[in-house]
Amino acid sequence: MKHSILIVDDEKLLLHSLDKALSHEGYQTMTAVSGEEALATFREHGPDVILLDVKLPDMDGMQVLQKIKAMDACVPVIIMTAFSGIKGAVEAVKLGAYDYIAKPFDIDELTFALARCLASQKAVAEVNKIRSTSKERYSFDNIVTAHPRIQRMIDLSRRLAKNDQSTVLIMGESGTGKELFANAIHYNGPRCESPLITVNCAALSEGLLESELFGHERGAFTGAMRQKRGMFELADRGTLFLDEIGEITPKTQVKLLRFLEEKKIQRVGGTKKIKLDVRIIAATNKDLFREVRAGAFREDLYYRLNVISLVIPPLRERISDLPLLIRHFIDSYNRGLNKSVSGYDEEALAILSNYSWPGNIRELRNIIERGMLLCEGNWIRTTEIPLEHIASRGISDPAKVSSPAPAALGSAVEACADGIPSHSQGNRSRPAPVPAALDSSIKIYVEAVFSHYQGNRSRTALALKITRQRLKRILNSTVD
Ligand SMILES: Nc1ncnc2c1ncn2[C@@H]1O[C@H](COP(=O)(O)OP(=O)(O)OP(=O)(O)O)[C@@H](O)[C@H]1O
Ligand SMILES: [Mg+2]
Incomplete structure (x- = not known):
């Protein structure tokens, strides 16, 4: 893609030669000989970069700069100035110009300055993009639950995010959402503009982990050809997420303890202490x-880490979250895969709610993903659940599979709540009548969704795809 450049200079000869040279370099050029013309062209074409002379007949270059910056604070402007005007150019940089270049310059010098400017612009745009998507992706609202204990945990984490000095220890089985919490805590607090660096402590040998974490000086060990900054230094002012903390060896434990006590680290082979402002979030699926x-x-390290701990219960202990989680993943895969799957048919739901979920929410997500890929109609069926997988890893009580468990309601609520049996919605599931036992479960489910949306009737009705009147009737109903 060609970058567009606006060249502003009242010296026609110079303007012409820059125009020619820069088009030759592959830029899409546009020119202006006055401040007014420059502003008009900028407004109309929004160039990627501007090359601006400071002396213009109608307006001071600084004024033009300020007006451009008022329209678009991000567009890079390079100031051209005679050598005697350098002081002014420095001022211009303070006013937001990206750089300046002293006349006379050769074209290589200019193209180099332009390339550097565009590269840094691209990097800034990318970082901003990642930041904004990270913020969205790691919003606490994405932690789906109706479970009171986890809701309290979310409240606590919101406070921990704002209060960014304390160390946090997150415990829970694999796939329960430890990393999700760690990310939310980082991205929703004052450290969000600085990096969150994740280190999987189980993935590296002792020596490697140490030099990854603390960095090393040149010659610290064979192969240490040059000095290297470690993850601690890279996470300065941000957060270091130490995943699988239970795996670190006694030697690394001592080093970590020292950091937690002194807020200083020492590179491997170094003597200097480096002071850092790093928040530690540690996670483990072990009983530490x-x-x-x-x-x-x-x-002593355990107590240092465990100043505040979050213990995330496994999915089988919060099976009432299953319908909400299923809805959450189905909605997000519907968007991603451009599908319109409604949910699981009743038999499939019964299987899912009686499963023991050793891989927790990650496993649920994977099963849903697979179901969505295989599913051809509106409803995901038993045959689209990886049964061999479920059979080999244990259903908590196989006898229960034939009757739907209370929590297994993702599809049923939509069907029942509006009085439409699920099998009449053009799906290919077996035409099973909705069991009466589901009535009370529907209420529990609807209440869970209602509490997830903090009592917001419209959002709840929208999520359940039922009318507000219908929602009100269900909430006021007295089924037990
Ligand atoms: N409450 C939740 N709501 C929505 N998605 C969740 C929830 N909990 C976990 N997930 C999703 O489940 C997947 C696994 O979560 P995560 O990676 O945070 O687990 P973990 O505890 O760090 O697992 P491991 O111990 O294996 O590293 C992720 O895709 C995460 O987004
Ligand atoms: Mg993890």
Whole structure:
């Protein structure tokens, strides 16, 4: 893609030669000989970069700069100035110009300045894009739950996000959302503009982990050809997420403890102490206290890390969250895959709600993803659940599979709540009548969704795809 450039200079000869040279370099050029013309062209064409002379007949270059910046604070402007005007150019940079170049310059010098400017512009745009998507992606609203304990955990995490000094320890089985919480805590607090660096402590050997975390000086060990900054230094003013903290060896435990006490680190092979402002969030799927009792984890480090802890319950202990989670993932895959899947048919839902979920929410997400890919109609059926997988990893009570469990309601609520049996919606699921036992479950489900949307009737009705009147009737109903 060609970059567009607006060249502003009242010296026609110079303007012409710059125009020619820069088009030759592959830029799409436009020119202006006065401040007014420059502003008009800028307004009309919105060039990627501007090359601006400071001396113009009708207006001071600085004024033009300020007007351009008022219209678009991000567009890069390079000031051209005679050598005697350098001081002014420095001022211009303070006013928001990207750079300046002293006349006379050769074209290589200029193209180099332009390339550098565009590259840095691109990097800034990318970082901003990542930041804004990270912020959206890691909003606390994306943690789906109606479980009171997890809701309290979210409230606490919101406070922890704002209060960014304390260390946080997150415990929970694999796939329960530890990383999701860590991200939300980082991206919703004052550290969000600085990096969140994640280190999986189980993935590296002791030596490698140490030099990854703390960096090393040149010659610290064979192969240390040059000095290297570690993850701690890279996370300065941000957050270091130490995943699988239960795996670090006693030597690394000591180093980490020292950092938590002094807020300083020492590179491997170094003597200097480096002061850092890093928040630590650690996570583990081990019972860390048991590790302490077994002598595998230092007690003092455990207490340092465990100033505040979040213990995320496994999915099988919060199976009432299943319908909400299913809806959440189905909605998001519907968007991503451009599908319009409504949910699981009743038999499939019964299987899912009786499963023990050893891989927790990650496993649920994967099963839904697979179901959505395989599913051809509106409803995902039993045959689209990886049964071999479920059979081999254990349904908590296989006898229960034939009757839908209370929580298994993702599709049923839509069908029942509006009095339409699910099998009449053009799906290919077996035409099973909705069991009466589901009535009370529907209310529980609807209440869960209602509480997820903090009592907002419109949003709840929208999420459930039912009318507000219908919602009101269900909420006021007295089924037990
Ligand atoms: N409450 C939730 N709402 C929505 N999505 C969730 C929830 N909990 C977890 N997830 C999703 O489940 C997946 C697994 O979560 P995450 O990676 O945070 O788990 P983890 O505890 O760090 O797992 P591991 O111990 O294996 O590293 C992610 O895609 C995450 O977004
Ligand atoms: Mg994780």
